[in-house]
Amino acid sequence: MRYLPKSDSERRQMLEACGVSSPEELFSHLPEAVRLKRPLELAPGISEYEIVQYFRDRAAENANGHACFLGAGVYNHYRPVLVDTVVSRGEFLTSYTPYQAEIAQGTLTSIFEFQTMICQLTGMDVANASMYDGSTAVPEAAMMAGRATGRNRVVIARTVHPEYREVLHTYARHQGMPVEEFGYLPETGTIDLEDLERKLDDLTAAVIVQSPNFFGIVDQVKAAAEIAHRRGALLIVVFTEAVSLGILEPPADADIVAGELQSFAISPSYGGPYAGIIATREKFMRQVPGRLVGQTVDSRGKRAFCLTLSTREQHIRREKATSNICTNQALIALMATVFMTVYGKQGLRELAAQNLAKAHYLAATITPRFSGPFFNEFVTTVEGRPPDEVNKFLLKKKIIGGLPLGRFYPELADCMLLCATEMSKRADMDLVAQALVPAASGRVPAEEVAL
């Protein structure tokens, strides 16, 4: 087998050195009853060429060469070539968590740069080395707020990504952390501040809002902060579209920012792996879950970096740790770091401006459902027929349309969420716009929509 480096003769020599006559003898101490007495029912190994072919075949069963107008937490952005060039280096790809600082300065330095750039983007003082993803960063942020305030209740906007909310509910259920949701205004698509006021009480640890929210709308972060702080609760601001931070005012009124960096050169990859972040104010530094890299010096007095404040973590604190998280998403965070470096100060702004322009072009002939300001995605009502029907029509033109919202918001069953990025072509956007004009696509005969 090509991944096993020993020749048969070396294997024999080693067995002999161990005083063992056969490989089976290495397992002779295992109780008879636990041993598997047949070969695994898995096909014999195949060649590299066959593996490539296998996955090409699987890929061919997916969408191929389609234009895609889906957003909803996962965005189609261009991935600069440098990203894969850097993360393909064995020194980054095949190294472990940087516990041994003397031979892990590459990873440590890049994480320090990552933490810095996340602070610059979010307007926070401290950012960790990354989380599994945005969805798991939300419950981790909520638990953090619980620790910081000594309270346990959480109030979350219905405009936060529905799957993120589901994850929060799963985590919170068994921790004595009641979660309540508050609504949005049907006209603007922004959070309903009065509803928030009603749902808040003096036991609430955190208010969680997303901006741009799930509908793509820049939400009322400042107002939410005022309301939360008045009742002694922290404000957690969630983002799923990191590119928006290139142009939007950072959520500086937040106490904790929990976000998803998929937009920063992380391929959609059918839902993961991605990288989440948690950033916060200095005073909550010791409540942060996950890895943190800090600056220090080596014994010769030279600047160096190492993992730090690890007394928060599971390997030291065990059941009293701030989180059970062991690892971060180092390689994925590195993709984001390279992305941020390539675009830099001007580029991220320009990229965000292009996204804004594309989405507003798409929206020009389609009426958005909500009046709130949007970044690169927006909700639209599909007149006269189910959203799925428009999507089936578009699929025939090799376009994946918007996300029908009925699954997550029954009251928006006639709506879809459309996203345009710098990758969206004008001609495709025109086709989408046409398809959404009530009379244009008309009803599509059933036999035509079959895939």
Added chain:
Amino acid sequence: MITKVTPHLSQNEVLLFERSSPGKKAYQLPELDVPAVDPAEALGTGNVRSEIPGFPEVSEVEAIRHFTRLSTWNYAIDYGMYPLGSCTMKYNPRINELVARTEGLAWAHPYQPDALAQGCMEVMACVEAALIEITGMDAVTLQPAAGAHGELTGILLIRAFLQKRGNPRKKILIPDSAHGTNPATAAIAGYTVENIPSSSTGVLDLGVLERSVDRDVAALMVTNPNTLGVFEDNIMQASEILHNKGAMLYMDGANMNALVGIARPGDFGVDVMHLNLHKTFSTPHGGGGPGAGPVAVKKALEPFLPVPRLRRAGKKWAYDYKRKHSIGRVKAFYGNFGVLVRALAYILAHGGPGLRNATVDAVLNAVYIRKHLEPYYELPYSQLNMHEVVFSDHRQTQAGVHTGDIAKRLIDYGFHPYTVSFPLIVHGALMIEPTETEGKRELDHFIDAMISIAKEVESDPQLVKTAPHGTRTSRVDEVTAARKPILRWKPA
């Protein structure tokens, strides 16, 4: 003598922010093919930021040099043996990286219609099926993002199962040899933790277990082989003790690399377990993630698995979102799909017989190291080991040298250190896991290095205590880092 490595020059490099200067660019966007929009008008003046203060501005050449220079400051599996016990640092096949970037897979959006995601769903179904066969369990969820996340999922499954039976119970039993994630997970799942002492031979003490299991105990979390690399030969009796009192057996699958093709947790009484695809199934650690932590369960727990569940609908794959007993979602979407692709590529490359051969070689390598180092280092537990071996620094402490010093000295010999000071039941532990992807030559180098260090401890302990000497960064002051945390760069 140090024979494996020779010092060479490495490039210095400043931080990106120090390299940055205004107006430099490493990007070019295409000409905008639609009318530009005034941000203040579209978003509202108060919502638009003026700039991102401090964000870097570098050229493309500077960017590539920056990260390449940084990379050379890391040790990696691609350089040599990385014997971190419990971490299973095996070779990461490059074909895995290539196939994970296949266009139709890497660019698949999680919300694209199921009809246009059948290839992804088929990949996931194949991973589930392979893991079921390897573990001997009945069902698998691929949703958890990492090992600790899998643990949380597994314990929530146990809680939901017991809850449905009437009482979720209060405690999780955890042996004192366990990974720190186990107690942390139990606490997050709303349980109190009861640590139970291992026997004098370092394995589960059935007497202690018998006395500890009462109607308040939800489960025992056990790693098998345990963190000493020793197979828990009482595992079936332990399972029976738990089951008799209505409790469950959770297995931390961190050490599954010792068992694939040899023994299956499903056959020895385990109810729930997680796997670390970044350990046993060769997906890269990447400097600390991403991982994937699928959870395998027995039939009785299947109704509680996270939504959605893959299911066959005629000739197609579909998702079940409505499952009334499910614990809910533990992560958005379906799991770390890109990691699953890599793991499947590994399983396909090895095939059934190859996976078993890998296990045999992993154990052979660890036994070979033990055989050669036993005369030089104290072996606190003498049972036969499997894929890893744990020594202690007992003999070296006489000269004032500790496991951490030996580890740092190993760096000078061209190796990554072993795992230091874990498991906690061994004072001054040296936990060594070579994995199957080391050949005889590399192992012999490692053994020579360890023997040479043992001799240095006697002849020149100071040399060991101040190591490493050959690295560009010498011993790092971790105390100051924690005392005065500097967690981000700021302009001077």
